[in-house]
Amino acid sequence: MAVDRGEAERVEALVVGGGQAGVAASEHLSRFGVPHLVLERGRIAERWRSWRWDSLVANGPAWHDRFPGLDFPEYGPDDFVPKDRVADYFEAYAEKFAAPIRCGVEVTAVRRNAGRPGFRVETTAGPVEANYVIAATGPFQRPRVPAMVPETAGLLQMHSTGYRNPDQLPDGAVLVVGCGSSGTQIADELLRSGRRVYLSVGPHSRYPRRYRERDYCWWLGVLGRWDIEAPEPDTRHVTIAVSGAYGGHTIDFRRLAERGMTLVGRTAGYEDGTVRFAPDLADNLAAGDRSYRSELQQADDYVARNGLDLPAEPEAWEIPADPACVTDPVLALDLSAQGVTSIVWATGFDLDFSWLRVDAFDTAGKPAHRRGVSTEPGVYFLGLPWLSRRGSSFIWGVWHDAMYVAAHIATHRQYMAYRSGGEG
Structure with a gap:
């Protein structure tokens, strides 16, 4: 769907990134009934497809490196799944619950609205207004x-x-x-x-x-x-x-x-x-x-x-x-x-949140958060190492972190929906 570049599309929650963290966030937001949109600048699980060598397999066995709701039926539990099959897995998982993922759209800037709730999000397909933003771009952002x-x-x-x-x-x-x-x-x-x-x-x-x-x-x-x-x-x-x-x-x-x-x-x-x-x-x-x-x-x-x-x-x-x-x-x-x-x-990666122009970082420029809930109300992080525990950057670990973040958003929405007896 084309978006007019002047008038912003409005969503309740915006997830930036359609990899394992973004797919997990979308599943849990859907379960909590939170309307949302996932924007991915490439394809679903793009980094698995285009930032990995041909022979790469998952570093954990198939019984472990997966989400709870879907396995790898053509592989044994102790097999190590090839990278392209892992990428296909996330695409199939997103299809299971009709995840609202829009591919080929890059987020270029996120800023807090002045004098009203939410954020203004600039994208290559036009502006988006969102009350909540989840940065699900993971730890592999800028090759070092x-x-x-x-x-x-x-x-x-x-x-x-x-x-x-x-x-x-x-x-x-x-x-x-x-x-x-x-x-x-x-x-x-x-x-x-x-x-x-x-x-x-x-x-x-x-x-x-x-x-x-x-x-x-x-x-x-x-x-x-x-x-x-x-x-x-x-x-x-x-x-x-x-x-x-x-x-x-x-x-x-x-x-x-x-x-x-x-x-x-x-x-x-x-x-x-x-x-x-x-x-x-x-x-x-x-x-x-x-x-x-x-x-x-x-x-x-x-x-x-x-x-x-x-x-x-x-x-x-x-x-x-x-x-x-x-x-x-x-x-x-x-x-x-x-x-x-x-x-x-093979010297690793640096984080790159230059597009996230909000007060969600410490003095060293690193995300400031607790279990993915940032110091900037309404902004969340997913997929980072040690987000909540050692397993956070692994496939199954990010799924559990996403549940916590989605629940936090759902609870905050309930507070925001409160009306006192004197309010219309």
């Missing part, structure tokens, strides 16, 4: 690439959002910067394709993919770890290395090195064709080992405490010896001399 290696360096550079498959890159070795799920999976795929790969490994945590016949998602659930409301001090931004690729396996950087990958430390700088690395590789691997062993120990303690019949797995505790690239680390890499023709920056 360090301003380190100049474009004049003579090699291909891309963020992980631009990587699709090994054939996309020119012949030669590849430096992958970042050891989280994206960087590690991309590096592994490149190695399997026959490339020579350097992987820059910074501080990280890692988990067993499966242990004692249970996926790590199950262990985090029974141990109550998904429901932790705040991260441990100094751990909020620690990279987590986990993978569902190739049927799901535990990430062990030393075993990647055994297969021919060269591990290097944190990428520290660039000068005259040479990338420098911090001398921290061994320390970063050791810290990752500590987090890994801690997960195993907590699982073992839970089994013993509850008398569960889950077979012991002593081999999971075995950690290979440090390979040569760890004991004699590469601290400087001459890109040309080593035939490096590409760099993939």
Whole structure:
């Protein structure tokens, strides 16, 4: 439906973003009887389709990484679902309850109305007036690439959002910067394709993919770890290395090195064709080992405490010896001399709420909220890490957060609808 660019379309609640957070918000708003509209600048679950590499699968098994009202009938519960099927899933889920999602419309500005309730929302299809606005754009907003290696360096550079498959890159070795799920999976795929790969490994945590016949998602659930409301001090931004690729396996950087990958430390700088690395590789691997062993120990303690019949797995505790690239680390890499023709920056994302021009941010520019209810009345956030708990940015976690936000809006509407006995 075309919208006149002068006269604003009026809705009760406007949801910005049609990914997993936006679809979840729409479902709960519908259940609470809140009239609303969802605006998505691309397609439903666009980031799953166009900001991911071809072979990506969900990092959690099908029984876990889903909404409560729909499963993946063609996949087993322990399968890891391909990215395009995940995107189709959200589209099918939205169709289940006829979600009012309008695709191909970008929100460019949100401002509070002066002297009256609600917000004026500028979009590429004309203005919208809304009493409530939910920012459901998620955490993957603006790819972060360090301003380190100049474009004049003579090699291909891309963020992980631009990587699709090994054939996309020119012949030669590849430096992958970042050891989280994206960087590690991309590096592994490149190695399997026959490339020579350097992987820059910074501080990280890692988990067993499966242990004692249970996926790590199950262990985090029974141990109550998904429901932790705040991260441990100094751990909020620690990279987590986990993978569902190739049927799901535990990430062990030393075993990647055994297969021919060269591990290097944190990428520290660039000068005259040479990338420098911090001398921290061994320390970063050791810290990752500590987090890994801690997960195993907590699982073992839970089994013993509850008398569960889950077979012991002593081999999971075995950690290979440090390979040569760890004991004699590469601290400087001459890109040309080593035939490096590409760099993939798997360095994460920054938030971008420049379109949300309201008083909903702290002094550092980060969303100021409690469980998604912002400091600006009528403005809400969904899909952000640690929005209410550890699971908030995961598929099932955002569904539960959306229920709370929708309920908050429904309750506020009841107050606004109140009329005293003397009012007409």
